[in-house]
Amino acid sequence: MTEPVLTMAMSESDRTQKLLSGARRLPGFGLEARHETIEQIFIEQISNAAYDISELSLASYLIAKGGGDERLTAVPVFLSRAFRHNAIYVRADSPWRHPSELKGRRFGFPEYQMTAAVWVRGLFREEWGIGTDDMEWFTFRPERVPVDIPATLAEGDLFEALLEGRVDAVMSARRPPAKFFPASGDGGAIRRLMPDVWDEERAYYGRTGIFPIMHLVSLKADTVRRYPELPRQLYDLMLGVKNDGVAALLETIKNQTSDPWLWESVERSALLTDGDLWPYGVAANWPQIVKFMGYLRADGLLKRELALEEVFHPSVLHT
Structure with a gap:
């Protein structure tokens, strides 16, 4: 019997390669x-349920649900x-060095609902004492899920708007172009807001x-109805792939990346995270998802x- 073929769309990493x-x-x-950009994958999946299996924005998924x-x-x-x-940037000549100084300023996001933007606004409220009404928000592309938002949709490029002074600070999951922000993170027209950000x-x-x-x-519900064993099988497989990827980072006979101090970084991360650098499963992550909601x-x-x-x-609730 011929195996059913499922469509799958994900970004490439040691967790998916x-x-x-x-x-x-x-x-x-x-x-x-x-093979699509991550932004295109999200749009196709949240708008059309285009793939049997797909990486997806946590925020878009929860908003749609x-x-x-x-x-x-x-699956978790x-x-x-x-x-x-x-991921918070200002112009190099900006006087601000901490998010708490941005109250009343103009702040730009690619999208208001994107997961990174939701986290940053949560940080503004909980960590830095700035409420949603204390900022003037701007976005630079249409929202992928229709939502009412207190933001102005601006024209042009996010980073160019920053350099032109149309916004005072921005959040971007993507790194600014090298012509504005060199590999060292220092000496360009754009800098990170916080000097000691790491x-x-x-x-x-x-603390948290x-x-x-x-x-x-995400998985297409119609596909899962045909193959109810699929979600747990996929979870188990992807957990194994991730664990193998983490183990490979620690293999000192061959550096898995082009970072000279990779092993130092991984060992330091393992110490800080009690050995689970990148947790999957419900038990380790549900409290965070509740907070995000x-x-x-x-x-x-x-x-x-x-x-x-x-x-x-239901098959992955006890992971």
């Missing part, structure tokens, strides 16, 4: 990898996590235990907190 290349297989299924969209389900595989303190992030993690989730893995509600993007059973497929 073996799946995308076919080096690791999902028993009983063929996987057809679709909260609005009654049942076309997707998910978190392909992107990132501290976003380092220490700020480690201190935040030490939160390594912010950005993306999860609180941020969505404070932003007016989610009307109620979703139950665990609404967010993840």
